[in-house]
Amino acid sequence: MKLEANFMDFKYKVAELLSEASGISSSDLIEKIEIPPQRELGDYAFPCFVLSKSLRKAPHQIAGDLAANPILQAPFLEKVQQVGGYVNFFIKKGEYVKEVLSEVLFEGEQYARSSEGEGKTVLVEFSSPNIAKPFHVGHAFTTVLGHSISRIYEKLGYPVVRMNHLGDYGTQFGKLITAFRLWGDVDALHEAPIKELLRIYVKFHDEEKKNPDLTLRARENFRLLESGNEAEVNLWNEFRELSLKEFALIYDRLGVRFDNYNGESYYSDKIPAVVDMLNEKGLLIESEGAKVVMLDEYKLPPCIILKSDGTTIYASRDIAAALYRYDTYHFHKNIYVVGTPQALHFRQVFSVLDKAGYTFSKDCVHVGFGLVKFADMKFSTREGNIIVLDDLLKESVAKTYDIIKANAELRNTGMSESEIREISEKVGIGAVIYTFVKSGRERDIVFSWDEMLDFEGDTAPYLIYTYARSRSILRKAAEQGIFPAPPESESLLLLSTEEEFAVTRLIAEMPDAIKRAAQSYEPFMIARQTSQIARAFNRFYNNTSILNGTDLHEKEARLALCSAVCTSIAIGTNLLGIDIVERM
RNA sequence: GGGUCUAUAGCUCAGUUGGAUAGAGCAACAGCCUUCUAAGCUGUGGGUCGGAGGUUCGAAUCCUCCUAGGCUCACCA
Numbered sequence: 001m002k003l004e005a006n007f008m009d010f011k012y013k014v015a016e017l018l019s020e021a022s023g024i025s026s027s028d029l030i031e032k033i034e035i036p037p038q039r040e041l042g043d044y045a046f047p048c049f050v051l052s053k054s055l056r057k058a059p060h061q062i063a064g065d066l067a068a069n070p071i072l073q074a075p076f077l078e079k080v081q082q083v084g085g086y087v088n089f090f091i092k093k094g095e096y097v098k099e100v101l102s103e104v105l106f107e108g109e110q111y112a113r114s115s116e117g118e119g120k121t122v123l124v125e126f127s128s129p130n131i132a133k134p135f136h137v138g139h140a141f142t143t144v145l146g147h148s149i150s151r152i153y154e155k156l157g158y159p160v161v162r163m164n165h166l167g168d169y170g171t172q173f174g175k176l177i178t179a180f181r182l183w184g185d186v187d188a189l190h191e192a193p194i195k196e197l198l199r200i201y202v203k204f205h206d207e208e209k210k211n212p213d214l215t216l217r218a219r220e221n222f223r224l225l226e227s228g229n230e231a232e233v234n235l236w237n238e239f240r241e242l243s244l245k246e247f248a249l250i251y252d253r254l255g256v257r258f259d260n261y262n263g264e265s266y267y268s269d270k271i272p273a274v275v276d277m278l279n280e281k282g283l284l285i286e287s288e289g290a291k292v293v294m295l296d297e298y299k300l301p302p303c304i305i306l307k308s309d310g311t312t313i314y315a316s317r318d319i320a321a322a323l324y325r326y327d328t329y330h331f332h333k334n335i336y337v338v339g340t341p342q343a344l345h346f347r348q349v350f351s352v353l354d355k356a357g358y359t360f361s362k363d364c365v366h367v368g369f370g371l372v373k374f375a376d377m378k379f380s381t382r383e384g385n386i387i388v389l390d391d392l393l394k395e396s397v398a399k400t401y402d403i404i405k406a407n408a409e410l411r412n413t414g415m416s417e418s419e420i421r422e423i424s425e426k427v428g429i430g431a432v433i434y435t436f437v438k439s440g441r442e443r444d445i446v447f448s449w450d451e452m453l454d455f456e457g458d459t460a461p462y463l464i465y466t467y468a469r470s471r472s473i474l475r476k477a478a479e480q481g482i483f484p485a486p487p488e489s490e491s492l493l494l495l496s497t498e499e500e501f502a503v504t505r506l507i508a509e510m511p512d513a514i515k516r517a518a519q520s521y522e523p524f525m526i527a528r529q530t531s532q533i534a535r536a537f538n539r540f541y542n543n544t545s546i547l548n549g550t551d552l553h554e555k556e557a558r559l560a561l562c563s564a565v566c567t568s569i570a571i572g573t574n575l576l577g578i579d580i581v582e583r584m
Numbered sequence: 585g586g587g588u589c590u591a592u593a594g595c596u597c598a599g600u601u602g603g604a605u606a607g608a609g610c611a612a613c614a615g616c617c618u619u620c621u622a623a624g625c626u627g628u629g630g631g632u633c634g635g636a637g638g639u640u641c642g643a644a645u646c647c648u649c650c651u652a653g654g655c656u657c658a659c660c661a
Contacts (some may be wrong), residue, residue, distance in 0.1 A: 037604065047603055049641060059641075084604065085641085130604080132661085167661070264661085290659055299587085307659040314661050341655055343588070368589095371655080403623070411621065427623090438609095439597050441590070444654070451596075455623050458597090459607040465623050473620050509600095528598070528608090535608085542616090542625040584623080 003356065014044050014089050020069040022051070039498060041098075042081065042088035043505075049085050056584040059085030060116060093501040097561075098492035100353060100508045104564040106487040111509040111567055117158030120332035124150045124160060124323055128255070128338070130167030131243045131263075132176055132197035135250055136374045136386040138339075144436040147256045147577045148523040155575060156518055162256075163327060164184055165321070166263025168240050172201070174222025176347050177235050178214060179204040191240035226268075240265075250389060253429060255577060260319075270320040271312045278305060281356055293352045303348040318349045326360050333363050335521070338444060340368030367521040369442035392452065397428030399453050400461070404584060414584065423581045427461050430578040432459035437523040443493055458531050460578050466534040467569045469584045470562045473546055477559050482552070484559040491553040495561060499540040503561060506533045507568045514575065530572030537565045 011033055012026070018033075019026035029046070036045045048062040055062055061080065066072065067082035078090040104111045125145020129139050150160045179188075181202040188196040208214045226231040241330045244261065251257065275291070280286045283293045289308030295301065305316045325334060336346060347364035401424035415423075435445070435452055438459075454459040477483065485491040495504070496583035508530065514531035516522075547557045573580050 026615050034600080034603075041604075045604085049603075049651070052641070059627080072627090086604070163642050170661075172660095229649095292658070301587090301657060304658050309659085311659090313659065339655095340589075342661080344656055345661085370589095400623095401635075407621080407623085413621085442591095443597080448596095448597090451610085454610075456621095459609090459623080462609095465621080469621055469624085476620060511599085524598090524599095532608085540622060540628090578653095584621080 009045060009099070010076070010091055010387060013074065014046075017072050018066070018087075021066055024051075036086075036088060039502075041083060041086075043091045043185055044089040046087045047085060048091075048188070048429070050089065054083075060297050064086045070186070078428060090373040092149060093496040094493035097366060097495040097504045098488075098502060099489075100504050101492050101495070101560055101564050102489075104507060104567055105560060106485070108567060109571060112509070112571060113155055114515070115559075116329055117153060117156045117332075120158050121329050122153045122160050122332045122333045123156045123163060123329060123337065124335045124337065125163040125165050125221075125343070126150075126337035127251075128165040128167060128263075131240050132172075132194060132201065133167075134135055134194055134198060134388050135387065135390070135394055138386075140373055140432070141340070141436050141445070142337045142371050142387045143251075143254065143256060143468045144324040144433050144577060145367070145523065146439055147254065147443055148526075148575060149335065149337065149367065149518075149521055150292055151575050151577065152484035152518050152523065152526070155514060155571075158332070161260075161323075161331075161382040163265070164261045166240075166244075166261055166265075168263035168277045169265040171219065172223050173225060173239070174220070174384040175204050175214075176239060177221040177225065177232055179220045179233065180239075189238075189242065192246075193239070194246050195280050197239060197243070206273075220247040230479060253393065253425075254433070255579065259322055264314075264317055267317050267321045267324060270324055271316050274316060274320045274323065278352075278356060279544055283352075284357060286442060287489040293355065295348060295351050295355070295363070298347075298355075300344070300351055301461070303352050315345065315349055318345075319352055322349065322353060322360075322364060325359070327360070331360070331363065333365060334360070335367055336364050336367070337367045340370060342366070343368055347420070365521070369441040372445045372447055374447055387447065392432055393429055396432050396453055397424050400424040400428035400431070400455070402456070407584070415583070419583075423584050426579040426581050427464055427584060430460035430464060430573070431455060432574060433578050434463075434527065437527050439524050441522060441524070461575070461584075463530055463534050463569055463573055463578070464580050465584060467536055467566055467573075467580045468582060470537065470566050470569075471542065471582050472564050474566070475561060477547055477555070480546070480547070482559065483556055485553070485556040486560075489556070489560070492560060494554050494557045497544075499536070500558075500561060503533065503536040503540055503565060505515075506536050507564055510571065517575075527574050530569055530576075533565060533568050540572055 015026040015030040015033060019027050020022070022029075033044050033046055034052065036042055046066070047067065048059045051062050052059045057545075063082040063085055066087045073081045076095050078092050081088045081090070107113070108408060124146050125142040126149075129135050146162070150162050154160050174560055176197060180197075183200050183203055185196060188199075204214065204218075204487055219233055225236055249506055257409070275284070276339060278293060283304075284291050285294055285301060285304060290304050291306035292302040292304050295303055303315050304313055305319075320332065325331060334480050337348070343366060346364075350361045350364050350366075353364070401420065404415070404424055404427075405421050407413070408420060432452060474484070495501070510529055513525050517525040540561075544558070544560065547555060549555050549558075
């Protein structure tokens, strides 16, 4: 495999030197080379413990011999040192910075892009809210994660298809139709569709307890809907369209879009073929009145395909959907961003596909995520103790607005009202998004207003602020006619302080962070990398005056660093689904 | 009970696939704005990596057992 980026050459070069000195292949060595925990210990290190057996020498002795070997005295190295069982390599910082920044300045927003995914279609199913139900913070988790994972795979060159598997089918629609005919208000429905639908849905459940006849009517209405009766289908369609319209408002604010909204209803007519297929392959077994596929060889409980009343169930729908998707897209990967409570369900579905002989089952991935919950209780639509995403965004944007307004007065920035509103929207929403991608996805999130609306430290506003600050310097410099040093400029060699080097090294690690994020479906790895870049830059910013120096070349070099930082933060935040702003 | 995930600073989390003195952010305390945006920066304190064994040069990381908790285990999705 060819190493893509230039700066990787440094690690590669170190491996080559070591290979020459030790006789071990450089591809084996490159795996072992690591970055020391402390700055004073150098930029790369090679632990010699593994060699001590074959060479029959103590690790520190091997390290000493290697460090003294003249082969390792390369021009790009400042020094090579033995510490304990390690050989530590010190890179000439200016050279390193020049090479990395040249790459970033040259590539711009294309930096860290890869073509590894060319022609390999990746499907990402995410968000998937239920029609007629409020969009709460739990839905935000899958939406934010799925959006980010989609962008990450696109960055690596994969064609991505975003799928919103809407919960738009099932017996609850029989209830909704019944309820709407009894108590529905057409004006209210158009005014605020989900609010009205939820109102009659809750009322239905209350009335149902007193009047069992409602249950029968709901069941009958669902039967009519399923058999394609016009009146019921039209009503269902209207509920669906109006709900989608309302969801679209949220998706627009989050910058999320989908390639299709094929929900459960879309796949329902494809289920009979699945049942036939399983039957023909002799996998369908009658058990306790239901039709199931036994999965003992996978050490899983049986998967129900048909209920004892002959109707379908979500497993059969997911199997039908997977088959349809493979036929349609011949996907390289089929990703489901769905909560971890459904882990078993997906293992069963993938196993049924495997048992039926579909080898693409190994390309199906369930990307689970934790629960969003309060400190003391669970979210529950029925109990009404949910937080609607809209309210959360509103709070966050309002708080951001206050801060920016205050800053605008304090600093006399002359920002217009509309500009302040625009910036608040982006920063406020970014803050909410960030809370979902700042740590490992499988962790539960204990919802707290304080934490959601904390704009200091490791947060989106911090990242955006750092970007805006850096942009501000670049603007000021441009006014003075000073511009960042171009790629390959000798001026870049002047950036050799610890702080400048630290920022650069973190920028250099970004492509690797993106790859690891893709492999593990963990956007937080990008969040962390971006946050580290911002922190390192702020340290530099605080201790170094960028524009007040005396040497023009030095100013240009530092501006180049500002520019590379902006590019990196822009790339990182974009992959998380967060917008940046030029001023704040 | 079976499966599965988790347990790291007061709180929220990382820990690069087994490496050097376990790191960030909040919170606490002490500092830094006549200088490029203080949503920032610097410093201090804070740890039995849930517990006990084991594997080896070396373990927060791998294995076994134990403890506590989350999720889940056939006709909801």
